[in-house]
Amino acid sequence: MTTATFTTGRGTGTGRVRLAHGEDWLSVCDRALLTPGRGVAVLLPDGDQAAVFTDRAGRVYAIGNRDPFTGAYVLSRGLLGSAGGRPFVASPLLKQRFDLATGVCLDDEGAAVPVFAVRAD
Amino acid sequence: MPEPTFDPSATTAAAREATRNAHAHSAVPTIVVVGHGMVGQRFLEALADRGLTPAAGAARVVVLCEEPRPAYDRVRLTSYFAGQSPEDLSLVEADFMDRHGIELHLGDPATGVDRAGRTVTARSGAVFAYDTLVLATGSYPFVPPVPGKGARGCFVYRTIEDLLAIEEYAKGAATGAVVGGGLLGLEAAGALKGLGLATHVVEFAPRLMPVQVDEGGGAALLRTVQDLGLTVHTGVATQEVTVGGDGAVTGMALSDGSSLAVDLVVFSAGVRPRDQLARECGLAVGERGGIVVDEECRTSDPAVFAIGECALAADGRVYGLVAPGYEMARAAAEVIAGGRSAFTGADLSTKLKLLGVDVASFGDAHGSAEGALDVVYSDARAGVYKKLVIGRDGTLLGGVLVGDADQYGTLRPMTGAVLPVAPEQLVLPAGSGGGPVALGPSALPDEAVICSCHNVTKGAICEHTALPEVKKCTKAGTGCGSCLKVIGQLMPPPADAGLCGCFPYSRSELYEIVRTLEVTSFAELLDSHGREEARGGDGCEVCKPTVGSVIASLAPTVGASGYVLDGEQAALQDTNDHFLANLQRNGSYSVVPRIPGGEITPEKLIVIGEVARDFGLYTKITGGQRIDLFGARVDQLPLIWTRLVDAGFESGHAYGKSLRTVKSCVGRTWCRYGVQDSVRMAIGLELRYRGLRSPHKLKSAVSGCARECAEARGKDFGIIATAQGWNLYVGGNGGATPRHADLLAQDLSDAELVRLIDRFLMFYIRTADRLERTSAWLERIDGGLEHVRDVVVHDSLGLCEELERLMADHVAGYRDEWAETINDPDRLRRFVTFVNAPDAPDPSVRFVPERDQIKPDLELLAGPVLAVRTLEGTAS
Numbered sequence: 001m002t003t004a005t006f007t008t009g010r011g012t013g014t015g016r017v018r019l020a021h022g023e024d025w026l027s028v029c030d031r032a033l034l035t036p037g038r039g040v041a042v043l044l045p046d047g048d049q050a051a052v053f054t055d056r057a058g059r060v061y062a063i064g065n066r067d068p069f070t071g072a073y074v075l076s077r078g079l080l081g082s083a084g085g086r087p088f089v090a091s092p093l094l095k096q097r098f099d100l101a102t103g104v105c106l107d108d109e110g111a112a113v114p115v116f117a118v119r120a121d
Numbered sequence: 122m123p124e125p126t127f128d129p130s131a132t133t134a135a136a137r138e139a140t141r142n143a144h145a146h147s148a149v150p151t152i153v154v155v156g157h158g159m160v161g162q163r164f165l166e167a168l169a170d171r172g173l174t175p176a177a178g179a180a181r182v183v184v185l186c187e188e189p190r191p192a193y194d195r196v197r198l199t200s201y202f203a204g205q206s207p208e209d210l211s212l213v214e215a216d217f218m219d220r221h222g223i224e225l226h227l228g229d230p231a232t233g234v235d236r237a238g239r240t241v242t243a244r245s246g247a248v249f250a251y252d253t254l255v256l257a258t259g260s261y262p263f264v265p266p267v268p269g270k271g272a273r274g275c276f277v278y279r280t281i282e283d284l285l286a287i288e289e290y291a292k293g294a295a296t297g298a299v300v301g302g303g304l305l306g307l308e309a310a311g312a313l314k315g316l317g318l319a320t321h322v323v324e325f326a327p328r329l330m331p332v333q334v335d336e337g338g339g340a341a342l343l344r345t346v347q348d349l350g351l352t353v354h355t356g357v358a359t360q361e362v363t364v365g366g367d368g369a370v371t372g373m374a375l376s377d378g379s380s381l382a383v384d385l386v387v388f389s390a391g392v393r394p395r396d397q398l399a400r401e402c403g404l405a406v407g408e409r410g411g412i413v414v415d416e417e418c419r420t421s422d423p424a425v426f427a428i429g430e431c432a433l434a435a436d437g438r439v440y441g442l443v444a445p446g447y448e449m450a451r452a453a454a455e456v457i458a459g460g461r462s463a464f465t466g467a468d469l470s471t472k473l474k475l476l477g478v479d480v481a482s483f484g485d486a487h488g489s490a491e492g493a494l495d496v497v498y499s500d501a502r503a504g505v506y507k508k509l510v511i512g513r514d515g516t517l518l519g520g521v522l523v524g525d526a527d528q529y530g531t532l533r534p535m536t537g538a539v540l541p542v543a544p545e546q547l548v549l550p551a552g553s554g555g556g557p558v559a560l561g562p563s564a565l566p567d568e569a570v571i572c573s574c575h576n577v578t579k580g581a582i583c584e585h586t587a588l589p590e591v592k593k594c595t596k597a598g599t600g601c602g603s604c605l606k607v608i609g610q611l612m613p614p615p616a617d618a619g620l621c622g623c624f625p626y627s628r629s630e631l632y633e634i635v636r637t638l639e640v641t642s643f644a645e646l647l648d649s650h651g652r653e654e655a656r657g658g659d660g661c662e663v664c665k666p667t668v669g670s671v672i673a674s675l676a677p678t679v680g681a682s683g684y685v686l687d688g689e690q691a692a693l694q695d696t697n698d699h700f701l702a703n704l705q706r707n708g709s710y711s712v713v714p715r716i717p718g719g720e721i722t723p724e725k726l727i728v729i730g731e732v733a734r735d736f737g738l739y740t741k742i743t744g745g746q747r748i749d750l751f752g753a754r755v756d757q758l759p760l761i762w763t764r765l766v767d768a769g770f771e772s773g774h775a776y777g778k779s780l781r782t783v784k785s786c787v788g789r790t791w792c793r794y795g796v797q798d799s800v801r802m803a804i805g806l807e808l809r810y811r812g813l814r815s816p817h818k819l820k821s822a823v824s825g826c827a828r829e830c831a832e833a834r835g836k837d838f839g840i841i842a843t844a845q846g847w848n849l850y851v852g853g854n855g856g857a858t859p860r861h862a863d864l865l866a867q868d869l870s871d872a873e874l875v876r877l878i879d880r881f882l883m884f885y886i887r888t889a890d891r892l893e894r895t896s897a898w899l900e901r902i903d904g905g906l907e908h909v910r911d912v913v914v915h916d917s918l919g920l921c922e923e924l925e926r927l928m929a930d931h932v933a934g935y936r937d938e939w940a941e942t943i944n945d946p947d948r949l950r951r952f953v954t955f956v957n958a959p960d961a962p963d964p965s966v967r968f969v970p971e972r973d974q975i976k977p978d979l980e981l982l983a984g985p986v987l988a989v990r991t992l993e994g995t996a997s
């Protein structure tokens with residue numbers, strides 16, 4: 001798990017989405033499977049879960065799927081939005097927002113989720 | 122801070138030693154507080170506000186607390202039974218003591234005070250020297266001296282520990298009794314009932330709550346309390362608690378010769394000030410108890426103060442309410458800090474929700490002033506009683522409100538002023554000729570006290586422009602909360618009525634834009650009508666579902682897809698709409714098939730049972746006359762719905778801001794009183810409006826006669842049968858702010874009824890704000906009910922034809938979302954947990970057994986459960 005996110009390209013919908021996992025890049029899915037403004041959940045080899053999103057401009061982000069406020073693995077099902085140009089996801093349970101680039105909770109500075117590096121060819 | 126007048130010659134050797142020690146540690150004076158209850162904590166906060174703390178280098182502060190936990194909200198004690206944990210009730214911020222350097226000794230009560238030596242001894246043996254001593258020891262529950270009062274199964278109701286003990290004992294009990302029918306007694310009785318006990322209330326006075334309400338109010342209260350299933354015995358005293366061979370309670374003998382078999386007894390026969398410590402050290406106490414204090418809250422020893430329920434205030438009263446205690450805390454802190462302040466008395470106004478019944482009394486509620494006149498409205502059947510006491514000169518002196526205390530917030534601050542309208546108009550119910558006149562807070566003078574817990578005036582509140590600011594700067598609204606509604610009405614409407622940071626328009630304005638420009642895409646709307654800085658962005662969690670809902674409401678009219686998950690629409694929906702199911706706390710979903718009117722065939726019931734069994738779902742009958750199946754994983758939803766759709770079920774839209782259920786009573790077909798076929802009408806209406814997207818959820822009900830078994834007046838649109846046809850009521854609400862629906866039109870034919878509802882709903886959808894139920898909408902819009910009636914009955918805006926057409930479009934365009942989903946492989950693709958492992962079930966969704974069914978494995982969801990951010994954020 002790394003703490004920075006870097007995204008490439010604003011691909012047109014072909015190619016694969018990959019997620020940094022340890023030394024490797026884990027192949028997640030075809031880019032076409034991502035709906036702008038929504039997320040998908042990814043099962044990691046160690047049993048953990050990540051949430052991968054794409055925004056309207058085609059940028060891809062990945063954070064941990066576990067909502068730290070409830071313990072449920074649901075962040076991938078939240079709504080994506082942007083505030084001051086920064087993308088966030090609002091947890092579908094109690095609606096706390098998490099910055100997709102840093103993982104920091106915008107409504108409670110004490111909370112954060114991990115961020116994964118992603119690549120979309 | 123008074124100069125420490127320390128005189129070593131008058132002390133014992135030990136105390137001298139201790140005192141010297143204490144002073145050796147700090148050059149600053151020491152304040153010792155005995156008792157860390159509600160008032161003790163408020164006193165500490167008042168010290169901190171004045172910089173009189175160790176952290177500020179101004180004093181040493183030591184607190185002796187008898188209970189095992191820091192101060193908590195005793196007023197809300199009973200909410201423990203409603204699921205609040207002791208931590209939720211805490212009044213002390215986690216780092217409060219550390220931040221201010223205050224020494225708090227939990228579970229270590231003071232056992233003696235040496236006034237000459239200025240020391241306090243604690244049970245642990247520790248001795249603390251003081252320069253100033255503050256007693257905040259509160260009260261103890263009075264237990265009448267009846268034989269058997271100490272038996273196993275006898276309790277009092279004062280601390281969290283009391284509640285834990287009652288809860289534990291109640292597990293083995295079936296029947297309980299509360300001795301005392303006052304405010305606390307009724308609260309305790311409600312708690313026993315909630316614990317599943319058949320509950321008796323025994324009150325010595327001839328009526329319930331004798332202190333707060335008068336005879337008429339007592340009668341209304343009695344009626345309502347009995348309707349809730351409590352057995353009330355008034356005018357009788359408890360003579361003995363009978364005890365079995367094992368030392369446990371078996372019953373009670375009453376003064377009228379009768380007896381009650383009970384397993385558990387709670388004494389709630391009043392409280393007495395805890396003044397023993399003060400008595401023992403020779404401070405003056407009142408004849409009937411209470412530590413005598415002057416207006417500065419100083420006792421007969423100038424170095425000792427007493428505040429809260431243990432004090433006998435300068436006006437000769439012992440106050441058993443928290444607000445006067447807070448006033449005393451503030452006054453004492455101010456005086457100790459070297460300022461001037463006085464507590465000269467407080468008013469005893471209270472507003473409570475007892476067992477779900479609103480009860481309020483304020484000012485001279487018993488009309489004891491000479492020449493006072495009562496204006497009374499009483500409806501014992503509805504359990505409503507309202508009395509205003511009016512002085513000779515027309516001023517409002519006080520009042521009692523039972524069953525409906527909405528006006529408390531505006532009436533109490535008017536006490537002492539001449540009412541701007543005739544008092545009768547204020548007590549008469551809605552719908553009766555002439556009344557009621559809603560007296561807005563704008564009618565109040567600036568000096569009117571709006572928040573009585575914190576003594577904050579209208580003037581002070583109006584210096585601020587938003588509620589959070591008011592709370593922070595004045596503390597108003599942070600006590601009992603009964604003033605919040607009025608504070609809200611005093612706040613100016615926000616300068617920019619925009620929906621969120623992305624749109625400068627309200628929901629209804631966006632509706633008009635979408636409708637007239639026939640916008641079918643969120644991105645298009647954001648880029649053309651969003652705020653400059655938000656254009657090109659992604660929107661947010663507020664505007665996306667709102668715009669999604671507006672487009673869905675207008676879909677057939679503007680030419681958008683009727684299916685809410687098509688194309689860009691999919692990205693706008695909250696997770697519930699996205700999966701056409703309701704997200705639960707562990708990430709699983711619930712499934713609610715539509716059961717129109719609550720009518721269901723045995724075959725269909727069996728299908729639901731089989732589906733629930735085969736998928737291992739938790740099954741519960743809902744409050745909306747249908748069946749909810751909980752615990753489905755995302756990937757199971759299509760399989761479950763394939764079976765349900767095959768059996769003829771449709772989506773119940775439990776997830777959408779849309780029509781929920783149209784409840785119905787059984788009606789004329791079976792019921793001996795019924796005058797119309799309520800089931801037929803309910804089914805017809807539910808099928809007509811199913812799937813209609815709206816600003817908030819919509820609920821309805823149809824009752825077959827005036828007995829109203831379907832609770833239609835609690836619904837957004839409710840229908841009650843008459844001998845001539847149907848009466849239509851609108852704007853009802855259950856939930857957090859219940860409201861009875863208002864009569865819109867009477868004796869309608871079937872066709873007239875449907876036409877009016879069509880217009881009403883479309884007018885609401887067009888003009889309401891996001892997440893605004895019809896009740897709040899009706900109260901907000903200019904002209905209220907009258908205006909709505911003009912528009913939808915008399916067509917004053919010439920809109921009706923269009924409203925009817927919009928509804929006709931909806932009805933014609935309706936298609937079941939689940940049937941459409943399972944028949945389309947593209948749409949089904951989203952129903953996997955993991956995009957990279959479509960066949961893997963979600964390992965984080967697991968269950969444990971409970972009562973022969975499943976429940977979420979909460980152990981698995983370790984991590985703190987935090988408070989809900991906003992109610993309005995919830996999905997339905």
Ligand code: SRM
Pocket residue numbers: 703704705711712713741742743744745746747748749775781782818820835836853854855856857858894992993994995996997
């Ligand atoms: C299942 C049910 C409780 C039950 O076990 O009986 C229920 C469950 C929920 N209610 Fe309710 N309500 C249920 C009947 C009610 C009723 C009773 C009724 O409809 O007759 C009320 C009061 C009547 C009313 O709405 O005026 C009710 C007032 C609320 C409220 C407060 C609404 C308000 O205006 O104050 C909310 C919160 C909200 O909507 O913001 C709420 C919200 C919810 C949500 C959706 C909260 C959420 O977002 O997770 C719950 C999830 C349902 C689910 O399936 O996952 N529920 N809820 C009932 C479903 C009825 C149905 O068949 O559709």
Ligand SMILES: Cc1cc2nc3c(=O)[nH]c(=O)nc-3n(C[C@H](O)[C@H](O)[C@H](O)COP(=O)(O)OP(=O)(O)OC[C@H]3O[C@@H](n4cnc5c(N)ncnc54)[C@H](O)[C@@H]3O)c2cc1C
Pocket residue numbers: 155156157158159160161185186187188195196197198199229230231232257258259260278279280305308395398428429430431440441442443444446471473
């Ligand atoms: C169920 C219930 C409902 C209520 N509802 C309302 C309401 O709706 N509105 C309202 O205004 N009021 C209500 N009250 C009353 C309100 O709780 C009290 O007025 C308020 O708590 C008084 O505060 P206090 O600090 O004076 O006393 P308390 O909160 O009782 O605190 C006194 C503390 O001092 C401790 N103590 C006593 N002796 C010693 C000693 N020798 N050494 C150390 N510690 C000691 C006690 O253990 C206690 O913790 C309610 C009370 C109860 C029990």
Ligand code: SF4
Pocket residue numbers: 786787788789792793794795796799824825826827828829830831
């Ligand atoms: S409302 Fe009237 S018709 Fe319907 S069940 Fe009740 S008593 Fe019978």
Ligand code: FES
Pocket residue numbers: 571572573574575597598599600601602603604605
């Ligand atoms: S009146 Fe109790 S909080 Fe304002």
